[in-house]
Amino acid sequence: MLRQLSPPPATPGDAYDEYHALLARQDAMRLRRRLLAPARPAAPEPDRGPADAVPRRPGRAHGHDGAADRRTIRHHLPLVTPFSTLIGHLYEAMFEQHPYLRGLFPESMDFQRAHLERAFWYLVEHLERPDEVASFCARMGRDHRKLGVRPVHFEVFEAALAQGLRRSAGDRWTEELEGAWLRMVRFAVAAMVDGADEAVGEPAYWNATVTGHEPRGPGVAVIRVRTAEPFPHRAGQYTRIESPLLPHTWRPYSLARAPRSDGELEFHVRMTGPGGVSEALVAGTRVGDPLRLGPAQGTMTLDADLTRDVLIVAGGTGWATAKALLEELAGRRPAGLSVHVLIGARTAVELYDTAALAELERSCPWLRVVPVIGEGPGVGEDRSVAEALARYGDWSDHLAYVSGPPSMVTATVRRLAAMNLPAERVRHDPVSDMTPLLPRG
DSSP: OOOGOOOOOOOOOOOOOOOHHHHHHHHHHHHHHHHHHHOOOOOOOOOOOHHHHHHHHHHHHHOOHHHOOOOHHTHHHHHHHHHHHHHHHHHHHHHHGGGGGEEEESSOHHHHHHHHHHHHHHHHHHOOHHHHHHHHHHHHHHHHGGGOOHHHHHHHHHHHOOOHHHHHHHOOOHHHHHHHHHHHHHHHHHHHHHHHHHTTTTTTSEEEEEEEEOOOOOOOOEEEEEEEOOOOOOOOOOEEEEEEESSEEEEEBBBBBBTTTTTEEEEEEEEOTTSSSSHHHHHHHOOOOOOEOOOOSOOOOOOSOOSEEEEEEGGGHHHHHHHHHHHHHHOOOOOOOOOOEEEEEESSSOOOOOOOOOHHHHHOEEEEEEEEESHHHHHHHHHHHHHHHHHHOOTTSSSSEEEEEEEHHHHHHHHHTTOOOOOGGGOOBBBBBTTTOOOOO
């Protein structure tokens, strides 16, 4: 069964496309069978035996005693941390047993390793909230369809994780340690499989064509695209983008527009270094070039019923999220509701979209914009924006949205908490995808 899902060797172009075309045909057949199948009453849940008897094959996410597993995992953390070492052993075992799987990953594994490390920390720190973990992992499973991941690949991952745990812990490995880790990962994987299965009726990714590419200051570009099929999204969400210049390499970028009738999407990209997706998009992409987009993600969206004044704090290209939210607010803001925007930059030059900002402020009398420019060596938007909050008002009764570099988001969220703004009224997407804001205790 595993070999039937083996993709062709990882070569640019045809092999990559043929593998994803095969998966798309399989999904189409699954969807057809689901639509034609007669409705059946829900079967009762089977009795469960011991936790170690959870079926190996990924399926529906069932609750488990996350608190007990969390205690076991945290007690044994010194045996398997730093996670970078565990992850190194995991991938070594995976590729030793199934070399073809290397073709599903980008040439450089650095980002993948960091992403998996954040995922492990997320699971460890949230095991006592299984509903939250299941919801998060379901969204991640929906997103992972674009990578060509199938349930059978998760089985391989579990086996490799078991090997990685044994190699990391050495002679201090215990069945208790391995059992707790595998239960944690099986729960997450089952939710991911459920999320992917529920999304079988939508594309795994959207093919897009670049319709606009405008340099905006040093290392920044505003990129507009149109997709071949309608791309469902909401203001405040983000997606992951793949360039054909770097196959298998996807990076998250915020959508800078609310949904519009012509379907055109906008992204603000800052080049963060050589050889990555940001450089490919800023320096190597032109009008007419193809891109691929993953499904829209993120919960930093406006409530259906807006009853509070809104505070938006943005830094750098986090302005993209703010811009999309303001576009939606301009169309459905309740009378009497005001909006404050604090937008931070290290220098005045880095306020790269001033024309759009000025037009929004001119046409929206309910909007007040406060640019916050970093001052002095080593002072950037992360510190200056957080400090500016105290100078410009009492935000404790507002609904806040925060977007930008991880350091700025972290500093701002903590400052708002210190100013008595309840956490449930502070919206931001996971920092660096999954890095928690609170220290690990």
